Amino acid sequence: MLTGKQKRFLRSEAHHLNPIFQVGKGGVNENMIQQLTDVLEARExxxxxxxxxxxxxxxxxxxxxxxxxxxxxxxxIGSTIVLYKESKENKQMKLPN
Known part of the structure; x- marks a missing residue:
């Protein structure tokens, strides 16, 4: 569970990012969940x-x-979802306490 301070930090870090996934007519499926998990492990x-x-x-x-x-x-925010998951192998971000 993220604290308010950590969420603020992550929002500022995500500001310049472009969405790398799109959810369309088909909604969320198992294949998309697997791909999202892999990308979160790589990018956080x-x-x-x-x-x-x-x-x-x-x-x-x-x-x-x-x-x-x-x-x-x-x-x-709007139609954009920002997600964070700490990477097991490839930790890049240092969250504030």
Whole structure:
């Protein structure tokens, strides 16, 4: 569970990132969860874009991704979801306490 200070730090770090995944009409599936898990292990902090043709609400999509990957939800802003998961092998970020 992230503290407010850690979330603020991660939001500032994610500001310049571009979304690398898009959730569309098909919603979230097992294949996407696996790919997100792999990318989170490599990058730790990512953005996911929810397209307009997605039938589910962006908050539901965020919850499904968090439950599937075990990542922490940093922020849902507009149609963009920011996720963080500490890497086991490739730790890059030092979070504030």
């Amino acid at each position: 902090l990512i953005k996911v874009s929810v397209l307009q043709n997605c039938e589910e609400d962006k908050n539901v999509v965020a919850e499904e991704i968090v439950n599937g990957t075990g990542a922490d939800l940093v922020q849902v």
